[in-house]
Amino acid sequence: MRWTLQAKPSSEKVTVLKKSLGVDEIVASLLVQRGIETYEEAKQFFRPTLDDLHDPFLMKDMQKAVDRIEKAMTSGEAVMVYGDYDVDGTTSVALVSSYLQSVYPNVTTYIPDRYDEGYGVSYKGIDYADDNGISLIIALDCGIKAIEKVAYAKEKGIDFIICDHHRPGDTIPDAVAVLDAKQEDCNYPYDELCGCGVGFKLIQGLAPLFEQTIEDLIPYLDLVATAIGADIVPITGENRVLAHFGLQVINSNPRLGFKAIINQIKKERLTITDVVFIIAPRINAAGRMKHGLHAVELLTETNIETAMDYASQIETYNTDRRSADKEITAQALLQIEENKEQERLTTVVYHETWHKGVIGIVASRLTETYYRPTLVFTKSGDKLAASARSVKGFDVYNALHECSEYIEQFGGHKYAAGLTLLPEQYEGFKNKFEEVVSNTIDKQLLTPELSIIQELKLEHITPKFYRILKQFAPFGPGNMTPVFMSQQVQDTGYGKCVGADESHLRLTMSQNQSQPIVGIGFGLGDKKDLITKRKPFDVAYTIDENEWNGNVSLQLKIKDIK
Incomplete structure (x- = not known):
């Protein structure tokens, strides 16, 4: 070091x-x-005090989002809360759906299947909404790049409200409202919220419609604190306030799903580190090994016995996840050694049978071992899917952007991203990624700091x-x-x-x-x-x-x- x-x-x-x-x-x-x-x-x-939180209406399109949800409630429309299968996505869906259901009955949830639909907004999800008479989709922790899918929904008479925190592309989807502080023309004072944090700002914007204050929203902060920890966003500014009060809720009066997990691990007082390494992996395990909806069910359950049953199932998924992670990491390390790729400045490995749900964890493990930008690929339908992880100081998202000629789809952050490509693009991508990293990385960054x-x-x-x-x-x-x-x-x-x-x-x-x-x-x-x-x-x-x-x-x- x-x-x-x-x-x-x-x-x-x-x-x-x-x-x-x-x-x-x-x-x-x-x-x-x-x-x-x-x-x-x-x-x-x-x-920190709750008074330190910013006015939600400082976020671009917040008024439009609130107005559209109010219109849906007034006219009795069916609303779908849609989010990804990771911790940030499932906590976001649990937060917004449970809040809306407390004031309006006609709300359903949807989490895409990691294996069948993949990351982000899916055509299958939109078709499900269309088949079920849903006319408004609230997308959380995804959607900022879903240009074609939002247009497809619009053709079917379905409106979108997007609540995202990922970097936008050159074009913004044609949604009713797009809540994402990373948009260039959004003047919200803090742009490091996680997806669940943006969801919280939305319910903060809705609260005055029901004569609620910020105090009424405190019970939802256990979800926000968990997403902040799991999504590795900065714990500064508004995130620090949300995490501070969210931890208080987790340790004093957590929702039953958290209580069921905490009962299993038998730990008295949880820190943000415990949330990251104990609670988050269990929530994530549902989407990795089975289906993200299991996590949403756990996080919204109001019966303690049912919550305990869900937590027990998720504990099994987590044990399976650990086993798969260990086995695939060993195989990937062997592949690197056998192919004598230690001399490269990147790690790119692939096997068609690797479990898609754990390739992100394996990428993190390989990064810890070789300390260089890393991608782990597996087969996903007729394409290859990968999780990318980076080293401190190197923007893997930008590096992937430079390789876009070989990529079908990608998205993510500076240090973690996901992508899909066609099998015939794999070798070209692998070589291009090595070339881009070799030409742009400061070699010092390849030694842990x-x-x-x-x-x-x-x-x-x-x-x-x-x-x-x-x-x-x-x-x-x-x-x-x-x-x-x-x-x-x-x-x-x-x-x-x-x-x-x-x-x-x-x-x-x-x-x-x-x-x-x-x-x-x-x-x-x-x-x-x-x-x-x-x-x-x-x-x-x-x-x-x-x-x-x-x-x-x-x-x-x-x-x-x-």
Whole structure:
């Protein structure tokens, strides 16, 4: 790993903030590094309020969307809430459909089949709406590029409201309303909402029709917080407020579907990290292994026994998903080694039998192993479908755009995307993708970066400091868990490899006779020789708590040792 130490913030700004907040220099410095420079900004950061949320009507077309939904309700139209099969899509559908059903009966939901229909708005979904007399489709977490499909629906007399957060193409679909803050002519103050976040803005816009305030919408925020975590959007600005209050709902009064999952995992207080690694994979597993509608059913269920049954089924899907993920990752690694492709700057692998539901996870695993832009392909009908993942700092969406002559369809974000192409385009695409990446990537980006926020003396790590640090949460992109570095520390002689295969490293460190502190380095067992015989070393870490036999103590989660 290459360690990069963030630039020191302006000492003048740190001094001003230190005085106005009455905090020490380290805390003031951490805040300034996050762009927080005044007492008011710090207050908003540490004490988010629902008043910090923006007026939904600042979003382009919001009034049109609200008016069209009101017209549908007044005239008794059938409304379909449509969303993708991933966490962001299914939570969006659960949110908007359950809200609408609380005020209007004629609402149905639709999630496309990952294998039969693929990603985004589908012709099959529109035909289903037409066959069932549905005249308004609200598309969530998709639709911004569905030009032909929205036109097809219009021919059938079906209107679309699109609520998306993906980057638009050159043309915007001819929908009644398009809610997407990434549109160039949309002046909404925050453009990093996830799909479920846009769905929440829609119900925030609808609420005054039913004499509801923002307080009435708080129960929906558990869904929004889950989507924010799962979709890896920045936890800054409005997302930070939504995640903060959503976590409160998850931990105090979650919907029955979440309660059923939490009962299975038996964890008392969930952080955003728990949401990402415990709740989100289970919701995702339904769409990966069976059908995304199972997740929507779980998230909208109002009977606890039924919710428990759904959660139990989804737990089975998740176990199957883990098994498939492990098997396919092993096959993909073997394919890379056998074809001697380690010298390439990209990873592109394909096998027709690989499970379409887990190729995104496999792409992430391969990126972790080889650390380069990665695509994993499988057969999907008469086409090939792929999930793409990138390395920090490299825009894989733009790279795919450069390869569009070989692609049938693609969409996504800077670091994660999906695409389809014809089998005969595969080799041409593979070579073109390698060429584009080779010509545009900064070679430094092919070594994982460990971004260190500042150097710290071990003596500064106190319970009081950690209590303040915990208030920086929820952590995520734009507000990452701070990684610190300490130089010239020594193991006190108790360092050892731990774990069934001794792949982890546990040690007790001190620096200049400071109070010893325990550190655990997962996957760092091979670094043991660096710490023996009291040799001084540098260590990069985050600060955490360890609970053992009812005793809580501070510990360092070691990221790397040099």
